[in-house]
Amino acid sequence: MKKAAITLLTLLTLLAACEGDREHLAEAIRKGDSVPFLHSVGVSTLISDSGVVRYKLIAEEWDMYKNDSTLQETWKFMKGAFMQRFDKSMKVDLYAQADTVYYHNKYLWEMRGRVVIHNADGTIIRSEELFYDEREHYIWSNLFTHIEQKDREIEGYSFRSNEDMTDYKITNTHGSFLRKTKEQKEQEERERQEAMKTGNAKSNRPDSTLAPTSSQTTQQTTQQPNVAPSAPGKLEAEMRRRGRST
Numbered sequence: 531m532k533k534a535a536i537t538l539l540t541l542l543t544l545l546a547a548c549e550g551d552r553e554h555l556a557e558a559i560r561k562g563d564s565v566p567f568l569h570s571v572g573v574s575t576l577i578s579d580s581g582v583v584r585y586k587l588i589a590e591e592w593d594m595y596k597n598d599s600t601l602q603e604t605w606k607f608m609k610g611a612f613m614q615r616f617d618k619s620m621k622v623d624l625y626a627q628a629d630t631v632y633y634h635n636k637y638l639w640e641m642r643g644r645v646v647i648h649n650a651d652g653t654i655i656r657s658e659e660l661f662y663d664e665r666e667h668y669i670w671s672n673l674f675t676h677i678e679q680k681d682r683e684i685e686g687y688s689f690r691s692n693e694d695m696t697d698y699k700i701t702n703t704h705g706s707f708l709r710k711t712k713e714q715k716e717q718e719e720r721e722r723q724e725a726m727k728t729g730n731a732k733s734n735r736p737d738s739t740l741a742p743t744s745s746q747t748t749q750q751t752t753q754q755p756n757v758a759p760s761a762p763g764k765l766e767a768e769m770r771r772r773g774r775s776t
Contacts, residue, residue, distance in 0.1 A: 566593035566606075579664065586614040589631075605633040610643070623650045623694070628660070637664045649695045654678040657689065667693040675700060 570592040577585040589611040595604045611631040615624040629643025639662040647655040657675040662668075668690075675689040677700070684700060691698030 566595050568592075568594040582618075583620070584616055586616070588612045602635055604635075607631040607633075624648065626662075638662070639664075647695070651696070652680055653695050655689075655695065662693065664693075669693055669695065669698075 571590070573587065573589045573592045575587055576583050577587055587607075589607045590609040591607065593606045593608070595606065596602070608630055610629045611627070613626045613631075614622050615626070617623045625648040626639075626641065626646070628641035628645040630641070632640040632642075634640065641660045641662075643658065645655075645657045645660045647660065655675060655677055657671045657673055659673040660669065660671045669692070671689040672687065674685070674687055676685040677683065677689075677698075684703060686700040686703035688701040689698065690700075
């Protein structure tokens with residue numbers, strides 16, 4: 531009886547020891563879990579389409595995700611990205627920058643945060659959200675968008691454009707403002723300088739009211755009474771003559 535009790539106690543002690551040594555592991559990763567299969571830091575890379583280089587991308591972090599059930603792939607640049615797009619002759623025709631960038635299924639760009647885009651003719655687009663579909667060659671945004679051109683500025687909502695940003699429209703516009711060109715600003719500055727010089731020249735001239743003109747002097751002379759000058763010598767002689775006669 532004692533041997534059986536000792537044996538049972540020994541078995542319980544061994545089981546407790548084995549339970550204490552068990553490792554606590556996390557569950558296995560399942561399909562669809564949001565874990566990147568590739569993480570890169572300090573990225574500067576070229577992206578090609580059908581064997582042709584189309585983009586140069588610079589980012590601080592780059593995460594690649596892939597959903598095995600839907601086979602959808604997404605690239606995430608959570609700390610922002612800067613992108614250059616090349617035309618067929620490998621010249622840069624577009625610059626884009628945003629606080630957060632997503633690239634879905636290698637054809638749809640989604641940019642959020644402070645989004646700024648420059649195209650080849652100098653047009654600048656600013657928004658908090660912008661999408662670019664490479665397949666449809668289409669750019670759009672549903673949030674407030676501000677467009678700066680060489681001669682005007684336009685802002686509003688529901689922005690739609692081709693990929694070159696040469697044919698676009700905005701609904702619910704808040705205004706269209708003409709912008710002055712560099713030549714117009716220089717011309718206005720020259721006119722302002724000329725006006726200042728003319729004003730200074732007039733202020734330095736003597737006041738005409740202080741010195742009467744010749745016509746004013748003549749008029750004052752003609753208005754004086756025509757009085758003959760007195761002759762004291764003749765008067766005394768006449769008085770003496772009258773005194774003698776009396």
